[in-house]
Amino acid sequence: MPSPLSFPPIDTGALRCREVMRRKTIGVFDSGVGGLTVLKAIHQRLPLESTAYLGDTARVPYGPRSPEVVIRYCIDNARFLLNQDLKLLVVACNTASAVALDVLQKMLAIPVIGVIEPGARAAIEATKNNRIGIIGTRGTVKSGAYQSAIRKQRGNVELKASACPLFVPLAEEGWTDGPIARLTAARYLAAFDGFGMDTLVLGCTHYPLLRSAIAEVVGEGVSLVDSAQTTAAAVEELLDFRGWKAEGPSDAPPSRHYFVTDQPEPFADVGERFLGEPIRGIERITFPEF
Amino acid sequence: MPSPLSFPPIDTGALRCREVMRRKTIGVFDSGVGGLTVLKAIHQRLPLESTAYLGDTARVPYGPRSPEVVIRYCIDNARFLLNQDLKLLVVACNTASAVALDVLQKMLAIPVIGVIEPGARAAIEATKNNRIGIIGTRGTVKSGAYQSAIRKQRGNVELKASACPLFVPLAEEGWTDGPIARLTAARYLAAFDGFGMDTLVLGCTHYPLLRSAIAEVVGEGVSLVDSAQTTAAAVEELLDFRGWKAEGPSDAPPSRHYFVTDQPEPFADVGERFLGEPIRGIERITFPEF
Numbered sequence: 001m002p003s004p005l006s007f008p009p010i011d012t013g014a015l016r017c018r019e020v021m022r023r024k025t026i027g028v029f030d031s032g033v034g035g036l037t038v039l040k041a042i043h044q045r046l047p048l049e050s051t052a053y054l055g056d057t058a059r060v061p062y063g064p065r066s067p068e069v070v071i072r073y074c075i076d077n078a079r080f081l082l083n084q085d086l087k088l089l090v091v092a093c094n095t096a097s098a099v100a101l102d103v104l105q106k107m108l109a110i111p112v113i114g115v116i117e118p119g120a121r122a123a124i125e126a127t128k129n130n131r132i133g134i135i136g137t138r139g140t141v142k143s144g145a146y147q148s149a150i151r152k153q154r155g156n157v158e159l160k161a162s163a164c165p166l167f168v169p170l171a172e173e174g175w176t177d178g179p180i181a182r183l184t185a186a187r188y189l190a191a192f193d194g195f196g197m198d199t200l201v202l203g204c205t206h207y208p209l210l211r212s213a214i215a216e217v218v219g220e221g222v223s224l225v226d227s228a229q230t231t232a233a234a235v236e237e238l239l240d241f242r243g244w245k246a247e248g249p250s251d252a253p254p255s256r257h258y259f260v261t262d263q264p265e266p267f268a269d270v271g272e273r274f275l276g277e278p279i280r281g282i283e284r285i286t287f288p289e290f
Numbered sequence: 291m292p293s294p295l296s297f298p299p300i301d302t303g304a305l306r307c308r309e310v311m312r313r314k315t316i317g318v319f320d321s322g323v324g325g326l327t328v329l330k331a332i333h334q335r336l337p338l339e340s341t342a343y344l345g346d347t348a349r350v351p352y353g354p355r356s357p358e359v360v361i362r363y364c365i366d367n368a369r370f371l372l373n374q375d376l377k378l379l380v381v382a383c384n385t386a387s388a389v390a391l392d393v394l395q396k397m398l399a400i401p402v403i404g405v406i407e408p409g410a411r412a413a414i415e416a417t418k419n420n421r422i423g424i425i426g427t428r429g430t431v432k433s434g435a436y437q438s439a440i441r442k443q444r445g446n447v448e449l450k451a452s453a454c455p456l457f458v459p460l461a462e463e464g465w466t467d468g469p470i471a472r473l474t475a476a477r478y479l480a481a482f483d484g485f486g487m488d489t490l491v492l493g494c495t496h497y498p499l500l501r502s503a504i505a506e507v508v509g510e511g512v513s514l515v516d517s518a519q520t521t522a523a524a525v526e527e528l529l530d531f532r533g534w535k536a537e538g539p540s541d542a543p544p545s546r547h548y549f550v551t552d553q554p555e556p557f558a559d560v561g562e563r564f565l566g567e568p569i570r571g572i573e574r575i576t577f578p579e580f
Contacts (some may be wrong), residue, residue, distance in 0.1 A: 058359060059349070066553050069348060138556075169459045180477065183470050263356050266428075 021244040023252060024087035025050040026235065029077040032060035033172065033267060034205035035092030036274035038115065041232035042090070043256075043275075046239070048246040050255040052084040054285075055271070058261035061168070062095040063139035074100035076287045078108060084257065086110055087244050090235060094136055094204050094227070098145035111238055118234040119201050119227035120149035126223040127157070127199040133192050133222075134161040135214075136203030137168065146203050162191035164207075171209040172270050181213040189217045201225045209273065258282040311534040313542060314377035315340040316525065319367040322350035323462065323557060324495035325382030326564035328405065331522035332380070333546075333565075336529070338536040340545040342374040344575075345561070348551035351458075352385040353429035364390035366577045368398060374547065376400055377534050380525060384426055384494055384517070388435035401528055408524040409491050409517035410439035416513040417447070417489040423482050423512075424451040425504075426493030427458065436493050452481035454497075461499040462560050471503040479507045491515045499563065548572040 026046075028039050032055050039053050054077050056062075062070050074096050078089060089112045091097045091104065097114030104112045123132050123146075134146045141163040150157060166184050175181055192200075200222050202208060208226050215224060239245040246254065260267045264282035271279050316336075318329050322345050329343050344367050346352075352360050364386050368379060379402045381387045381394065387404030394402045413422050413436075424436045431453040440447060456474050465471055482490075490512050492498060498516050505514060529535040536544065550557045554572035561569050 058355060060354075064350075064552065064556055065348060069552065165463055166456070166459050166465070169456050173455055175456070175477075180470060180473050183473070187465075187470065262354065262359065266354055 018243045021087045021242070022246050023050075024085050024244075025052050025255070025257075026088050026090060027052050027054070027078075027081035027084055027086040028090040028092045029054040029056065029074075029081060029096075030093040030205060031056050031062040031073075031096070033057075033271040033274050034168070035090075036271050036279075037205050037208045037228040038090060038092035038231050040275050041226075041228040042235055045232045045236055046245070048248050048254055049239075050246070050252075052081055052086070052257040052259070054081055054259045054261075055267055056261050057263070057267055061137075062093060063137040065095075065139075067099045070095060070099045071103055074104060075107070078104055078112075080259070080285060080287070082108070082110075088113065088235065088238065090231065091115065092205055092228075092231065094140040094145070095143075098140055098143040111242075113231065113234055113238065115205065115227045115231045116145050116149050116203075118230035119203060119225055120146055120153065122225045122227075122230040122233075123150060123199050123201050124154050124157070126225055127197075129196065129198045130154070130156055131158045131195060131197040131199075132160075133195060133197040133200040134159065134203050135164050135167075135188070135200065135207065136161070138163040138165055140203050146201055158195075160192060160195050160197070161203075162188065164188040164204075167204065167210055168206045171206040171274075174270075174273055176209045177213055181210060182216060185210065185213045185217045189214070192218070197222060199223045199225060202227060206274075259285050261285060261287065308533045311377045311532070312536050313340075314375050314534075315342050315545070315547075316378050316380060317342050317344070317368075317371035317374055317376040318380040318382045319344040319346065319364075319371060319386075320383040320495060321346050321352040321363075321386070323347075323561045323564050324458070325380075326561050326569075327495050327498045327518040328380060328382035328521050330565050331516075331518040332525055335522045335526055336535070338538050338544055339529075340536070340542075342371055342376070342547040342549070344371055344549045344551075345557055346551050347553070347557055351427075352383060353427040355385075355429075357389045360386060361390045361393055364394060365397070368394055368402075370549070370575060370577070372398070372400075378403065378525065378528065380521065381405065382495055382518075382521065384430040384435070385433075388430055388433040401532075403521065403524055403528065405495065405517045405521045406435050406439050406493075408520035409493060409515055410436055410443065412515045412517075412520040412523075413440060413489050413491045414444050414447070416515055417487075419486065419488045420444070420447045421485060421487040421489070422447055422449055423485060423487040423490040424449065424493050425454050425457075425478070425490065425497065426451070428453040428455055430493050436491055448485075450482060450485050450487070451493075452478065454478040454494075457494065457500055458496045461496040461564075464560075464563055466499045467503055471500060472506060475500065475503045475507045479504070482508070487512060489513045489515060492517060496564075549575050551575060551577065 391404040
């Protein structure tokens with residue numbers, strides 16, 4: 001009979017590791033409040049997980065900035081969040097996912113999930129006629145990130161992408177229904193007239209707030225792919241696969257931490273609508289080189 | 291009869307100085323494209339002047355940032371433009387004028403003009419019933435800069451200020467007329483219902499583009515004070531007073547320089563509407579510590 005010491009140490013190590021990993025935190029960052037829609041979806045789907053959110057509000061928006069600038073900002077954000085005892089990092093920003101995900105995945109030892117790949121996968125699952133529309137910020141659309149993520153998985157799709165820059169300020173202002181939201185949605189979505197899509201990707205973390213105005217314009221025949229929901233699903237899938245999911249009473253109660261790089265008050269005011277609950281205890285941080 | 295040498299040397303010095311100063315450049319900075327409305331007004335009023343414009347597009351917008359961050363950015367901008375052989379610096383940004391004008395005026399040897407003081411003066415000249423409305427970004431309104439600049443010059447005025455955050459993205463998107471602009475203007479300007487103002491200060495460099503939608507809502511009885519125009523007038527007044535105005539053929543032909551801190555293309559695309567003419571030869575700069 002083998003002595004206990006002869007058991008392969010890898011198993012107990014992996015088990016111990018899983019126990020440790022289950023208690024660790026999910027880190028989420030965005031340039032501002034938008035990623036809170038992703039965090040909200042994570043909280044709803046995985047209520048036992050501890051989370052740490054960083055909104056880089058001193059340098060928002062990332063959309064119009066050049067790739068090298070965005071990559072630099074993302075590295076700053078990741079470096080800060082890594083000190084929060086993470087098991088997983090979510091890049092809850094389309095611009096950052098399009099531009100910096102590869103770099104972060106190569107740099108970091110923990111898994112890094114962006115918002116584009118899950119949205120692309122959900123769009124392919126949703127479409128029946130292989131005609132998919134994509135809306136996002138000017139930067140996301142121009143980057144072609146959704147287009148190439150979708151084409152990588154399925155070649156025979158017709159894609160059309162269009163930018164809706166006013167959706168972000170409308171969502172932040174809270175004007176998410178009423179005539180101005182509807183007219184703005186109608187004006188932007190006219191770009192898809194005659195395209196015949198059955199699926200539309202909301203390729204910006206702000207857009208779930210405008211979901212009903214968008215749905216009204218495109219009609220019932222078009223499935224809306226909400227990248228906040230699909231990203232939360234991808235997070236769950238990864239935690240399940242690795243056995244890292246927090247498991248309730250035996251683990252510590254989940255913590256929620258919020259960090260910003262500029263004033264906490266406007267973040268709290270606007271962010272509440274995005275998170276769907278009040279945001280308390282926001283901590284302002286400064287990057288050394290900023 | 292005194293020899294020529296006995297003339298007070300200060301005069302020839304001042305004259306020589308004036309000749310030199312006439313040929314120097316007017317520096318203008320803003321966080322982005324908005325200040326181009328001020329530059330446009332300067333070009334129209336003072337077509338012989340050389341100008342250098344810096345749009346700090348890598349760090350736009352300044353509105354939501356804290357005063358100490360904005361001051362730091364403004365010092366960077368001023369320091370860069372000072373190398374362009376300036377006679378005068380225009381802070382063509384309401385947020386920066388509200389927060390950093392004092393600091394820059396104390397730091398720099400050349401005169402520094404902001405957009406708030408000229409707008410406040412013009413509002414006082416325009417009002418007959420001493421009821422003045424002010425619109426601007428959330429930051430400008432909250433700073434109370436227009437309110438205190440107006441009250442400093444006239445005590446017995448009724449002031450009401452309200453923020454119109456969507457005006458900036460509407461102007462940048464080029465949606466400056468039509469139903470969305472009108473509905474947005476009507477919704478924001480409803481804040482002034484019953485106030486009885488006869489003067490409204492457009493306290494943001496983007497707002498002149500929405501002038502006709504705003505005028506339609508407030509009606510003919512309300513004078514609109516355009517801070518781009520009033521700032522250009524203040525620049526001319528100062529140059530006249532000092533004898534520093536460029537004087538045509540005898541001076542070198544005026545130059546126009548444009549600098550940005552992020553990608554030139556979006557600046558050129560959006561800026562053209564603000565400047566009213568194509569913008570060529572935009573140079574991208576980097577701050578050492580940025």
